[in-house]
Every structure is written in C-alpha cells, then in structure tokens.
Amino acid sequence: MKEVILVWLRNDLRLHDNEALYKAAVSACHVIPFTCIDPRWFQVTHxxxxxxGPHWATFLLQSIADMRRRLQSIGSNLVVRVGTPAQVVAELQKATGARWIYTSREVTSEEIQDQLAVENAMQQVGGKVKYFWQSTLYHLEDLPFKSIELLPDVFTQFRKQVEKTVRVRDIFPIPGKLPPLPPNLLEGTIPTLxxxxxxxxxxxxRxxxxxxxxxxxxLDRVKTYIWEKDLLKTYKETRNGLLGADFSSKFSPWLALGCLSPRYVWDQVQKYQAQRVTNDSTYWLIFELLWRDYFRFVALKYGNRLFKKGGIKKDRRIRWIExxxxxxxxxxxxxxxPFIDANMQELAATGFMSNRGRQNVASFLTKDLQIDWRWGAMYFEHALIDYDVCSNWGNWNYIAGVGNDPRENRYFNILKQACxxxxxxxxxxxxxxxxxxxxxxWIHLVGELSPSQLQSYGIELGNNxxxxxVNTSRWMKT
Ligand SMILES: Cc1cc2nc3c(=O)[nH]c(=O)nc-3n(C[C@H](O)[C@H](O)[C@H](O)COP(=O)(O)OP(=O)(O)OC[C@H]3O[C@@H](n4cnc5c(N)ncnc54)[C@H](O)[C@@H]3O)c2cc1C
Known part of the structure; x- marks a missing residue:
C-alpha cells in the first residue's frame, strides 16, 4: 500500500507556488490535503x-471553498474540519494511517504551539512533520545574515543587503494530477458564519x-490590476490614495491567507517590466512586498516580544492608558x-483600510489618546480582512514607537495628513x-467651527x- 502524506493547508490556500503540496504530489505517495478551521479564532476577547471577525471569516470560508474546487479540478479534494489542528490531525492520522504531514512553517507563538501539538500527535504514532518556508518573497535560507539574530533592526539596511545579494527563487508549478480522497474519508462540509x-x-x-x-x-485581481487596467506603472503615485479599488493593488487579503504567492507577484512584475515599462512604480510594489517579508523575519527574530506591551524594543517608559x-x-x-472616523467606519463596514489610514488611526490611538497599542492591534486582528499576524503586530509596534522605527517619537499630525x-x-x-x-x-476642522457656522451646515455636535x-488646535501649531 502507498504511503500517505497529509498536506495541512494553513496560510497557503493555493495550488500555484505551493512547495508543500507540490513536493507531496511528486513523492509517489497518496496525498490528502486538509485544512482546520480553529474555533479558538472566534472566541470573545477581554x-x-x-x-x-466576520469579514476575515467570510474571506477565509470563500478561500477554502475555492481551494476545494481547485483541488477537485486536479482530481483531489480538500478535507475540511472544524477543530484545533492537533484534534484534526489525530482524527485524520487514525483514518488514513499517514506517517507524514507536510505544511508551511509559521513563526508566531500561537501558530508554533499548533505546530508543536501536531508534531506531538504525529510522534505518538511514529510519524513526522515536514515544514516548508513559503510565505515570503525571499526565502529564509537565502538571507545574507549568518543567523536570524543578525537581521538588521532597520528596514533599509535589510532591504539593501537582500536586494544586493539574494535571488528570488523560482515558482513551484501547479501539481498535474492528484489521487482522489480514500472512499472512507468524508470531505467535511464548510461551516457557515x-x-x-x-x-x-x-x-x-458606502x-x-x-x-x-x-x-x-x-489571480484575477493580479491580471486586472497589472495587465488589464495597466495600473502598475503609476502605483507609486497613486498608492497613498484613500477612495476606490485601484489606488493600490489590494493584494493584501489574498497574500495574507496565501491564496497569492508573493513570488508569483514578483514574477508578474518582471514580465510586465519586460513587456511594458520599468519605472519607480514597478519597483515600488516589490519594495512594499519587502516590508511584508521584513515583518515576518522580525517576528522570527523577536518571538513573543512582538505581542508584549514594551514591544520588540522592550520599552517600558511609555505609560499606556486603558x-x-x-x-x-x-x-x-x-x-x-473626521479623518479618523471615516477610516474607522470604512474598516468596520468593509474590513479594509488604506495604508495611509492605518498609519493615522494607529498614531491617533497611541500618540494622541495614549491607549495601549495592543488594544488597537487586537481590534485590527478582529476587523481586518487582510489580517496577517506579522504585518499587523509589526506595524503596530512600529507606529506605537516600540518597534523598528529608527526615528524616535514619530508623530502623525492628523490635520496635516488629512489636508x-x-x-x-x-x-x-x-x-x-x-x-x-x-x-x-472646513471639512477637517469641524471642532473649530462657531455655533452659527455649525448650524448653517446642519451639524449638531454631540447629536448628528x-x-x-481632542482639541484640533493641537495640530494647527506645527
Ligand atoms: C497599523 C497597521 C496594521 C497593518 N496590518 C496589516 C495586516 O494585518 N495585514 C497586511 O497585509 N498588512 C497590514 N498593514 C500594511 C498595509 O497597510 C497593508 O498591507 C496595505 O494597506 C494593503 O493594501 P494593498 O494590498 O493595496 O497594498 P499595496 O500598497 O498595493 O502593497 C502591496 C503589498 O505590499 C505589502 N505591504 C504594503 N505595505 C506594507 C506594510 N506597511 N507592512 C507590511 N506589508 C506591506 C502588502 O502585502 C500589500 O498587499 C498594516 C499597516 C499598519 C500601519
């Protein structure tokens, strides 16, 4: 009988450039892809x-359904279970006799605990887990630093060294054909919200x-954004926009769940540069992907410090308010x-907020209100459709001043930014x-209007x- 490999799909819900799935597919073993929807993700926090939250969960369920369809198109299927990874692995191992699990390597504490629990479950039956590094543009093993402890604490230093010395690895092809699930194994229904x-x-x-x-x-979005609408050539000029679908790529929700590989985006940009144009904008999309890489490597370097009040800097000087x-x-x-409220209402209604908006609302919460930055990061984790543990907590560390920002006391003047x-x-x-x-x-200065002006515009402060x-005049002095 053929050996069985269980492929545990986590933040890598894709067929293209999926090393774990590809390596399993060419191994001559029987491959069974599965995913776990963990009920702990939906527990109520303090x-x-x-x-x-529901935006993220809706996107996740759609991504799982699409992955199932795509696996079916190559002969296989996706086994879906609601449960912790350790519970699900124990059940599937028993049902299939698998001795191997192939999966992505994650770097943050909850995900690592899951990995350890799965390793433990497999060890009990003499099985093993094999990890693949597959969420960044540059591969961990290719970094030009002897160990992750030597990762520079300043992004620019990281970027320059990586760009100079590292090659982006080739994409793994989509597996040709996979075997069907064993007849006794139920595929499992995808739960509703x-x-x-x-x-x-x-x-x-709105x-x-x-x-x-x-x-x-x-893949449709990449095609539309880069090729059909030809937006890549102006990305650098438009990326700080706020309204509409096309001022920035909007790749983030798919990158976060791994429906899209950053290496695929890189590859498309290379092709675009060869066929259409090479300019600052075409480079800048890759530059932004490097931020994404950087926050993942920072999370690997600093471990749990990313989630602590003092941040990766271990800065205990700031008195955070609760x-x-x-x-x-x-x-x-x-x-x-208004600028803060518009952004926060967009987030609540859609699960998305522009990068400019995120920087401003995070700065307002942490620098103007001095509220514990971790509360903001937790709310973003709940509300964002593109929640990515490393990018979210890394950016919050950065804006709160407890992370990798080389500039001390960076402060966003909300009025200036809004104008x-x-x-x-x-x-x-x-x-x-x-x-x-x-x-x-007057739009950004509602608090400065006189009662008669407010009345003439139909605005009743404290009512509509x-x-x-905070007093808007604080931002008028600088
Ligand atoms: C407080 C705060 C929290 C954030 N939380 C998240 C998060 O949970 N998930 C997430 O994907 N991004 C997060 N970001 C980064 C950034 O805001 C989003 O990636 C970006 O707005 C997504 O829109 P886009 O895909 O159109 O980006 P584009 O401008 O088109 O950029 C292309 C890609 O580059 C990456 N990228 C761009 N800027 C950043 C950045 N500052 N940090 C990391 N990656 C970046 C993203 O993968 C993005 O999809 C956060 C930023 C801040 C300030």
Missing part, C-alpha cells in the same frame, strides 16, 4: 469582540471595494475627528455623509456628529 458563532456583516452602501476569497479571485470608553469611540469611528491626502474631503464625505455640506476648507475627543 475587549468584548471576537479574536477574528453562523455555525462559527459569527453574524453576517451587514451590507453597507462600500466601494468587494473582496472574494480564494486563489481564483487572487480607557475603554475612549477606545470604544475610536473603534466605532466616533472620535469627532494632504484628502484635500477636498471626498473621502471623509463619502464615509461621513452628514459632513457633506461642509466646504473643503460627535464632539471632537
């Missing part, structure tokens, strides 16, 4: 919301961007600061229609729009 204890996110007419989970939609009332206003987009990136107030007006009557010159939580 802040009152679930660890992961309700079965996971979540509510359907309400439809919001939503302009709609994401569909899965590799098929990911004020749930202020935090609630921030989460709900009811701070009275620079939303000069006509279109973004604010889109998400906060009550402010539509305001002229561009919140009174500002």
């Amino acid at each position: 802040l009152g919301f679930t660890k992961r 309700q079965e996971l204890g979540l509510k359907e996110p309400p439809q919001d007419r 939503q302009l961007v709609h994401f569909t989970g899965g590799e098929s939609a990911a 004020n749930k009332t202020l935090f609630q206003c921030w989460m709900e987009g009811k701070t009275g600061i 620079q990136y939303d000069p006509q107030g279109e973004f604010v007006k889109h998400w906060l229609p009550v402010l539509k009557p305001l002229p561009a010159s 729009y919140p009174s500002p939580m």
Whole structure:
C-alpha cells in the first residue's frame, strides 16, 4: 500500500507556488490535503469582540471553498474540519494511517504551539512533520545574515543587503494530477458564519471595494490590476490614495491567507517590466512586498516580544492608558475627528483600510489618546480582512514607537495628513455623509467651527456628529 502524506493547508490556500503540496504530489505517495478551521479564532476577547471577525471569516470560508474546487479540478479534494489542528490531525492520522504531514512553517507563538501539538500527535504514532518556508518573497535560507539574530533592526539596511545579494527563487508549478480522497474519508462540509458563532456583516452602501476569497479571485485581481487596467506603472503615485479599488493593488487579503504567492507577484512584475515599462512604480510594489517579508523575519527574530506591551524594543517608559470608553469611540469611528472616523467606519463596514489610514488611526490611538497599542492591534486582528499576524503586530509596534522605527517619537499630525491626502474631503464625505455640506476648507476642522457656522451646515455636535475627543488646535501649531 502507498504511503500517505497529509498536506495541512494553513496560510497557503493555493495550488500555484505551493512547495508543500507540490513536493507531496511528486513523492509517489497518496496525498490528502486538509485544512482546520480553529474555533479558538472566534472566541470573545477581554475587549468584548471576537479574536477574528466576520469579514476575515467570510474571506477565509470563500478561500477554502475555492481551494476545494481547485483541488477537485486536479482530481483531489480538500478535507475540511472544524477543530484545533492537533484534534484534526489525530482524527485524520487514525483514518488514513499517514506517517507524514507536510505544511508551511509559521513563526508566531500561537501558530508554533499548533505546530508543536501536531508534531506531538504525529510522534505518538511514529510519524513526522515536514515544514516548508513559503510565505515570503525571499526565502529564509537565502538571507545574507549568518543567523536570524543578525537581521538588521532597520528596514533599509535589510532591504539593501537582500536586494544586493539574494535571488528570488523560482515558482513551484501547479501539481498535474492528484489521487482522489480514500472512499472512507468524508470531505467535511464548510461551516457557515453562523455555525462559527459569527453574524453576517451587514451590507453597507458606502462600500466601494468587494473582496472574494480564494486563489481564483487572487489571480484575477493580479491580471486586472497589472495587465488589464495597466495600473502598475503609476502605483507609486497613486498608492497613498484613500477612495476606490485601484489606488493600490489590494493584494493584501489574498497574500495574507496565501491564496497569492508573493513570488508569483514578483514574477508578474518582471514580465510586465519586460513587456511594458520599468519605472519607480514597478519597483515600488516589490519594495512594499519587502516590508511584508521584513515583518515576518522580525517576528522570527523577536518571538513573543512582538505581542508584549514594551514591544520588540522592550520599552517600558511609555505609560499606556486603558480607557475603554475612549477606545470604544475610536473603534466605532466616533472620535469627532473626521479623518479618523471615516477610516474607522470604512474598516468596520468593509474590513479594509488604506495604508495611509492605518498609519493615522494607529498614531491617533497611541500618540494622541495614549491607549495601549495592543488594544488597537487586537481590534485590527478582529476587523481586518487582510489580517496577517506579522504585518499587523509589526506595524503596530512600529507606529506605537516600540518597534523598528529608527526615528524616535514619530508623530502623525492628523490635520496635516488629512489636508494632504484628502484635500477636498471626498473621502471623509463619502464615509461621513452628514459632513457633506461642509466646504473643503472646513471639512477637517469641524471642532473649530462657531455655533452659527455649525448650524448653517446642519451639524449638531454631540447629536448628528460627535464632539471632537481632542482639541484640533493641537495640530494647527506645527
Ligand atoms: C497599523 C497597521 C496594521 C497593518 N496590518 C496589516 C495586516 O494585518 N495585514 C497586511 O497585509 N498588512 C497590514 N498593514 C500594511 C498595509 O497597510 C497593508 O498591507 C496595505 O494597506 C494593503 O493594501 P494593498 O494590498 O493595496 O497594498 P499595496 O500598497 O498595493 O502593497 C502591496 C503589498 O505590499 C505589502 N505591504 C504594503 N505595505 C506594507 C506594510 N506597511 N507592512 C507590511 N506589508 C506591506 C502588502 O502585502 C500589500 O498587499 C498594516 C499597516 C499598519 C500601519
């Protein structure tokens, strides 16, 4: 009888460039792909919301359904189970007699605990787990540093060394044909949001961007963004935009769940450069992917420090405030600061927020309100459709000033940022229609309007729009 390999799909829900799946497929063993939907992802945290939220969960379930269809198209199927990885592995090992698990190597604590639990379950039956590094553009083993402890703490140093010396590895092809599941093994139904204890996110007419989970939609998006709409050639100029689908690539939700391989994006950019144009913009998309890589390597270097109050810097000087009332206003987009509220309402309604928006709302929470940055990171984990443990917690460390930012006390002047990136107030007006009557010159300065001006624009502070939580004039001095 053929040996069985279980391929545990985690944040690598794709057929293309999937080393674990490919190596299993060419091994002459019987391959059984499976995935676990872990109920612990949907437990309620001490802040009152679930660890992961409905936008992310919807995207995950769509990605799993698409992966199943794609595996079926090459003769196989995806076994889906709700349970912790250790429970699921114990069940599947017993049912199939597998001696091997192939899977992606993750770097953060909860994911590592899962790996250890799975290793333990396999060891009990004399089985083993084989790991593959497959979420970054540059492979861990190719880094030009003798050990991960020598990873530079400044991004630019990392980038320059990597760009100079490392080659992006070739993509693994899609496996040709896989065997069907054994007849006695049930494929398992994909649960609904309700079965996971979540509510359907309400439809919001303000939503302009709609994401569909899965590799098929990911490849479509790459094709549309890079080739059909030809947007790559202007990416550097448009990437700080706020409104609409096309100012940036929007690859992040697919990259986060591994429906899209960063090496595939890199490969497409090389082809685009050869066939259409090479310029700062075509380079800049790769530059941003390097940030993504960097935060993953930083997580590997610093381990659990990423999640601690003092951050990777172990900085205990900052006195963080734990004020749930202020935090609630921030989460709900009811701070009275239009630029912050518009961004936070977009996040709640869609699961997405631009990079510019994320930097501003994170800075506002940590520098203006001085609320514990980890609360912000936890809310993002709940709300983001593109939640990625390393990028999220790494960026929050950075903005809160406990991470890798070489500049001490970086501070975002929210008014300045709002006027620079939303000069006509279109973004604010889109998400906060009550402010539509305001002229561009006042849109970011609601708190500075006189009572008669407010009345003439139909705004009642504390009634149809919140009174500002902080005095806007603090941003007018600099
Ligand atoms: C506080 C905070 C939290 C964040 N949390 C996440 C997160 O959970 N998941 C996530 O994918 N990104 C996160 N980011 C990074 C960034 O905001 C998003 O990757 C980006 O906005 C996604 O939109 P896009 O795909 O159109 O990006 P593009 O501008 O088109 O960039 C292309 C890709 O590069 C990567 N990238 C770009 N900027 C960054 C960055 N600063 N850090 C890491 N990778 C980057 C992403 O994979 C992105 O898809 C966070 C940023 C901040 C400031």
